[in-house]
Amino acid sequence: MEKRFVYADNAATTKVSKEVLDAMYPYFTEEYGNASSIYGLGRNSKKAIEASREKVAKAIGAEPSEIYFTSCGSESDNWAIRGTCQRLKAKGKNHIITSVFEHHAILHTCQALEKEGYEVTYLPVSPLGFVNPDDVKNAIREDTAIVSIMYSNNEIGTIQPIAEIGAVCREKGVIFHTDAVQAVGNVEIDVKAQNIDLLSLSGHKIHAQKGIGAIYVRKGLALPNLIFGGAQERSKRAGTENVPAIVGLGTAIEIATADIKSKNEKVTAMRNRLIDGILQLPRTRLNGDREKRLAGNCNISIEGVEGESLLLMLDMNGICASSGSACTSGSLDPSHVLLALGLKHEVAHGSLRLSISAETTDEDIDYILEVVPNIVNRLRDMSPLWEHIIKGESFN
Amino acid sequence: MLYSDKVFDHFSNPRNVGEIEDADGVGEVGNAKCGDIMKMYIKVDAGIITDVKFKTFGCGAAVATSSMATELIKGKSIDDALKLTNKAVVEALDGLPAVKLHCSVLAEQAIKSALADYYTRQGIDPLPIVGEIKECDHCHE
Numbered sequence: 001m002e003k004r005f006v007y008a009d010n011a012a013t014t015k016v017s018k019e020v021l022d023a024m025y026p027y028f029t030e031e032y033g034n035a036s037s038i039y040g041l042g043r044n045s046k047k048a049i050e051a052s053r054e055k056v057a058k059a060i061g062a063e064p065s066e067i068y069f070t071s072c073g074s075e076s077d078n079w080a081i082r083g084t085c086q087r088l089k090a091k092g093k094n095h096i097i098t099s100v101f102e103h104h105a106i107l108h109t110c111q112a113l114e115k116e117g118y119e120v121t122y123l124p125v126s127p128l129g130f131v132n133p134d135d136v137k138n139a140i141r142e143d144t145a146i147v148s149i150m151y152s153n154n155e156i157g158t159i160q161p162i163a164e165i166g167a168v169c170r171e172k173g174v175i176f177h178t179d180a181v182q183a184v185g186n187v188e189i190d191v192k193a194q195n196i197d198l199l200s201l202s203g204h205k206i207h208a209q210k211g212i213g214a215i216y217v218r219k220g221l222a223l224p225n226l227i228f229g230g231a232q233e234r235s236k237r238a239g240t241e242n243v244p245a246i247v248g249l250g251t252a253i254e255i256a257t258a259d260i261k262s263k264n265e266k267v268t269a270m271r272n273r274l275i276d277g278i279l280q281l282p283r284t285r286l287n288g289d290r291e292k293r294l295a296g297n298c299n300i301s302i303e304g305v306e307g308e309s310l311l312l313m314l315d316m317n318g319i320c321a322s323s324g325s326a327c328t329s330g331s332l333d334p335s336h337v338l339l340a341l342g343l344k345h346e347v348a349h350g351s352l353r354l355s356i357s358a359e360t361t362d363e364d365i366d367y368i369l370e371v372v373p374n375i376v377n378r379l380r381d382m383s384p385l386w387e388h389i390i391k392g393e394s395f396n
Numbered sequence: 397m398l399y400s401d402k403v404f405d406h407f408s409n410p411r412n413v414g415e416i417e418d419a420d421g422v423g424e425v426g427n428a429k430c431g432d433i434m435k436m437y438i439k440v441d442a443g444i445i446t447d448v449k450f451k452t453f454g455c456g457a458a459v460a461t462s463s464m465a466t467e468l469i470k471g472k473s474i475d476d477a478l479k480l481t482n483k484a485v486v487e488a489l490d491g492l493p494a495v496k497l498h499c500s501v502l503a504e505q506a507i508k509s510a511l512a513d514y515y516t517r518q519g520i521d522p523l524p525i526v527g528e529i530k531e532c533d534h535c536h537e
Contacts, residue, residue: 306431308455309407316408325431325455334431346428382413384435385428385453 005318006364010205010296011154011182011355012322016248017207023251024209027244035241036232045243052250059257060180060199061190062216068233069214069246073181074105075226076200076215077148079237080177081109083223084146084198085118088175093145099123099131101340102150103179105200110148123149125340129158129288137168146175151183151199155324155337155353156288157297159187166195175221181205181213185256186264186294191216198223201253203245207357208252212245263358267295270356270365274298277369278352281376283389287338287351298354299324301338301347304386305379310352313375319368324351346385399456400490406460411467414449421517423509425529426502432458434506436466440514445469445477450506457496458503464488465503474514477507478526505529 007015027048033041035049050064057064070076085096096110100122110120121139123131131149140147147169152159162178169176177198180189185206191199196216203212217223229238275286275298283303302310307325314321324335325348333339334348343351354368380386387393399407416437426432432454439447448470452462465485469477482500486492492500508529512522 304453306454306458309459312404312407312456344429346431349428349431382410382451382459383453384424384433384451387435387451388428 001367001370003318004364004367006360006367007320008354008356008360008364008368009320009322010357011157011294011353013204013210014207014357015359016209017252017255019255020208020248020252024244024248027247031243035243036230045241048243048247049241052246055250055254056201056214057216059184059189059253060201060216061192063219066191066216066219067214068217068237069212069241069249070237071211071239071242072213073103073179073200073202073205074213076202076213077103077105077177077179078109079215079223079226080198080200081106081113081146081148082226084175084177085113086224087222088145093143094118095141095144096120097123097136097139097144097147097174099125099149101125101129101153101155101337102148103154103181106148106150106179107336118145127342129153129156129337129341130292131160131165133161133164133168136165137172140168140172140174144172144174146177148177148179151178151180151189152187152294153288153337154182155335156299156341157182157294157355158288159183159292159294162196163194169197170195182294185253186260186296188260191218197221203249203252206252206256208248209245212242212249214249264295267356267358267360270360270362271296271298273365274354274356274368275300277365278302278372281373285347287341287343294355296356296360298356300352301343302350302352302376303347304383304389305350305376306383307334307349307351309379310350310375313379314371317371317375319371322353322355324353325349398493399460400492402464402488402490403457403460403492406463406489407456410450410459410463412449412463412470413451415451416447416449419449419510421510421512421514423506423511423513423529425505425509426454428453431455432499432502434458434462434502436462436506436510438469438507438510438514440474443473443475445472445474448510454499454502455496457492457499460489461485461492461500461503462506465507469507474511477511480504480507 033045035045053064179200181202184201197218199216204210287299307323324338338348419437420440421438424435435451437449448466450462482504485500512526515522
């Protein structure tokens, strides 16, 4: 098969779609006014922001007044946790509940708060990649300020029992935050029905640009500022509004949530073909539950090969993917998500995440399924670890 | 992660990959937990390393350093091979990212480990000649 370019790393970021870019364009060239200005040019920007706010709210079942634009998902996460902790400090609440496999925007915020005297409970996840709502219930204490559990995991795509966790938190009167950066546009979200108090989302995972995010803050809930300054976002989040990016996010989220069901049917079929095809290789395993996962997520451990080598070879063949190996994480340990599932280090080092989107084609899947086995066989041929594995030898 | 062109060259076309069935010395270093294992095979004739082959499980830098290390010792004397430092391997590859420097240490150790095996097979204690083969520091963190 002829070499082609296949982007299979949509969980990392996505291409800005033409519709999104077209919607943004006038706000660079014609409608460049500052939304705080009194004249028409400024008012047009303000109107565009409010129209976008309505779209974001609608996408998750919220009111427009419950949406604040931020610079990214990480900012939303930081704001949700820090703001809530700060507000409840006076009430003596200094305990946080989260899970071991959250995104680093949550984990590192929690670790920073531990240094400031907060206590954090990191709930385990099941081997298939789920947080148990009963664990949440049992971990809640008198002094618990917030529970933060991601909607769906960024590496293995497992979709958490958010409604159940939301119900537990509401019953116990504890604030519930969810990092829904990977879920928005891929899963039906209803913040009211699911008892979500705070939700983080990001634009660049759903074909908007990088550098735009939003947070949903349930009506009546006070969230102290993270960023101080001007009166933008009803004085809750200072900084001149990034109007084109906000318009882009509104457009992108409207498109992404327009028909999640039929989009997912198409993407899931391609994803399943990918999973089944790669699992035909010996000594491979799917990471995370097969059914309750994001439609586009395929995460497979391939024994005897190391993730970075795999990615470099895929790249040479035009395929963009990602891995949970230590070498690609920039640290010396493999992915904390895969280790949380109970995978051994050497199995986690050989993980491959392919995340496809509605733009992926059947031909792309055919191509991946042709290239991956060739590369795996080539790497295994030169791998002393593979030699040990097939001989059934023990190794360090 | 930015690799030099030479690293890419040695990763995509590694030299001396494979095994030597009747090797005079075989060494294996690293461990699966850390994500790097290197196995080195050498053939020695009258103090000269006449052939060398390697197998590596590891990242791009691990494969490239193995490949470069074999090129640097092939046809050289044992004495020269023993003098090969990880720094020389890194320089020959036009540098490595800081987080990947430990891979070059592994390549140096793989050669020493194969030479130690060679001496052991000759009935000679390798320790005074080859020295101690230490495991990579980060494996013990």
